[in-house]
Amino acid sequence: MLRKIRIVAATICFALITLLFLDFTGTMHLWFGWLARIQFLPAILALNVGVIVLLVALTLLFGRIYCSVICPLGVFQDIVSWIAGKRKKHRFRYSRALSWLRYGMLVIFIAALVAGFASWAALIAPYSAYGRIATNLFAPVYRWGNNLLALLAERMDSYAFYSTEVWLKSLPSLIVAIITLVVIVVLAWRNGRTYCNTICPVGTTLGLLSRFSLFRPTIDTTRCNGCQTCARNCKASCIDAKNHAIDYSRCVVCMDCIGRCTQHAIHYVPRTRAAKKAEHPAAPEKQTGNNSRREFLTLTGVLAGSALLKAQEMKVDGGLAAIEEKKVPKRATPITPPGSQSASHLAQHCTACQLCISSCPNQVLRPSGNLMTFMQPEMSYERGYCRPECTRCSEVCPTGAIRPITVAEKSSIQIGHAVWVKENCVPLTDGVDCGNCARHCPTSAIQMVASNPDVADSPKIPVVNVERCIGCGTCENLCPARPFSAIYVEGHKNHRII
Template identity: 65%
Template sequence: MRLKRIRQVAACICFVLVTLLFLDFTGVVQGWFGWLAKIQFIPALLALNLGVVVALVLLTCVFGRVYCSVICPLGVFQDVVSRMGGKYKKNRFRYSPALSWLRYGVLALFVAVCGAGLWAGATGLMGWAGLLEPYSAYGRMASNLLAPFYRWGNNLLAYMAERMDSYAFYEAEVWMKGLSVLGVALLTFVVLSVLAWRNGRTYCNTICPVGTLLGFLSRYAWLKPVIDTSKCVNCNLCERNCKASCIHIKEHKIDYSRCVACMNCIDKCPKKAIHYVRPSAVAQVAPEKGGPDNGRRSFLAVASWFAAGSWIRAQEKKVDGGLAVIEEKKIPERKVHLKPAGAQGVHNFASHCTACQLCVSACPNDVLRPSSSIETWMQPEMSYERGYCRPECVRCTEVCPNGAIRSLTVAEKSSVQIGHAVFVYENCVVNTDGVECGNCARHCPSGAIQMVPSVSGIPDSPRLPVVNEERCIGCGSCENLCPARPFSAIYVEGHETHRFI
């Protein structure tokens, strides 16, 4: 009971905090607990965080698959659903043989796809591999299915607070960032919920590549649940409550490659015949003492809740002064998709990003959104219809756990050129409406745009923007603040490889 409670408390803390990483739009949670995303196995592996990878491997070799039952948010999500299903039907599980051909087949496919994306230069394959990666799968569910409700709740609090002359909360915009990603998130939620409700950890033990890899290591774990045959009366309670379906009580065997160390079997055994110890310890002392005392596990856990206000801009107005409807901006056709500063370029980003959507959730300027292109499906890209990439903002570089967006200082971010502005004369209000503007030049943070007379030799003629491509960093302030509709008269074209200017 004690071991199970420790696991449950640690799992709940990790699960709640990881979920809040995808819901919080103020940056408070990311600042304090962003490291929880960076200790997920596949993100750490892609980011070459060898210290984290080695620590997780050692954790598994000592304690078994506690990563799957404590740290992995998708694993804990399945436990929550399975627990809810258990309230309607008790003792519903039974032993089932391992589908090794399927487990290792999926793992081999996952490794092949990741290898092609990383080393063979196959664009966008890492996004497809992210369909199977547990952390990314949960991230898409949290950011697409839970985040809207979280923001609606915040907006309700902001509305109520405003009526009481309090401005502790501000409204946050709620908008659908990608229909295809929403569909994938919804399908993932339904499939995993049905599997977990009916069969517990089916996904973890048949499909999940991380579960298969750690399962291979957990066979040799130092501490394991071990059945003391001298005490066991074959009541079947351990087998019927094993959500991993890995206890074969007739043979008194446990498949440790599928055991997630949930401790349900220890909790349910009425004879205390199952102990979490070294297997050799039970063999040596069981005849005399009936098994040693339960061993203790060390879990990575944090304990605190956060209290933060929401300080972002008010919800975008849809009308101008309540009189004229503002036409929505449309995304221009870019030859090269824009990637965040820190991505180093299109190839590095595509070969590391598993489309977890954490940077999309964290972006305070609504610049990032999932791609609908087949080549880079679900991987974030930048567009400036709702905001622009402020040079002083480095939020996405701080939260990315995969190494797809490298960490940058504010000074470095302001010097990275991710693209350059392109002027389209036909769309400019100087041409269409015959009025002066200059918004793009006024708001350019790098001073890359200058206004010059449209007619050479006539200083009083309407002025048009000229872009200095060597100074432009591609932040998109000109594109976002251009009054032309539906297409801006100036837009940013992406660069295949980023460079410092």
């Protein structure tokens, strides 16, 4: 029964967290965005004391429930291990803990965080690793499926679905996601929870706490017949059946051992009861299946609501001529999202889970290729611009790297300023009137003036009021110059209010 409860709760959490990375309508985040905020590392970086205390208390009470129910990478490993178990039964065995590797990885992880290399430390963080896998590998497949449904619906004169663009945001990020997926799948396929108990810093940290958990699986020596079925089905390889001992620092409380024991010799009971049983073992004869000895852990399942797709306008160029794609300009300072406050604040708090990137409806955010901010979000405007009414990235960020802001606040945050490039400007290169940047600037920071003050009908060129520009990128995106825009945004290391 306990195993079934754990599986149901884990399945619901895993499905909803995955949908957070796949959903491009923003509907899921309204209802289940809190699932990203209760992940361990994001809560630490956000200094979310309430969540941290809750997870610590949960571990001290019930063991590593977090790893088997809440952590998406942990549940993903269980799925892979379950599939592998269909081919080979009883494939695990007890092995000693590689303490030097576990604690060594934890020390390296903490040192990287303290030194300011949060993006590199996040490479082995479980939530961030799964987020990159979902964003770079699962999301494109999900969106292709959505586009197929949109095509079929359109042929039936239905607009219940709308197509969305699928494109490669970052090759390095895709490569990292593929490597991470291969490593996780291979380890889980062969040895179950090897990653959790040798590499994962969150698993090691919670393992230290779970040694003192109140409830824990305990082997009743009076019933155990030494068949070792529990050890051969323990994906954490933490059950020493010969000595009737369990390494609670590695046990993820999956309840598989309880469900597989034919003698009902393993119970999930309070530590005090387990101690008394060890001091005063019951007589082997006249054993009755007294179910009152079992303590059932009840987990409140998350109710999954149906997500309604929002209708959205489709963009079409309307022209017949081939349009050359824009290229990324060379920015001296990268642009960070509104709400991130500064480049240093983003770098220190971001886990590079890429939830904001997958949620951006304007195709503005993409993973950074800079070594110091590797795979963390940065902005570029070749495919869209940062709309003043959109605050999606600040709403979904679970770590506080992008702090929540209102629409009114966003309109006054200057994340960069526009820079005009004379050599690319259409009125000067082609001799035609333009003014696209000035017409669409949401803050009226661009004015068109005569290129030659002495000639009234000379071609008009843009002049940028740096004090009013907020760096939204509307001008850069809508500039007709190709392949480089005649006006682009230079980022600010520290944002300011204008």
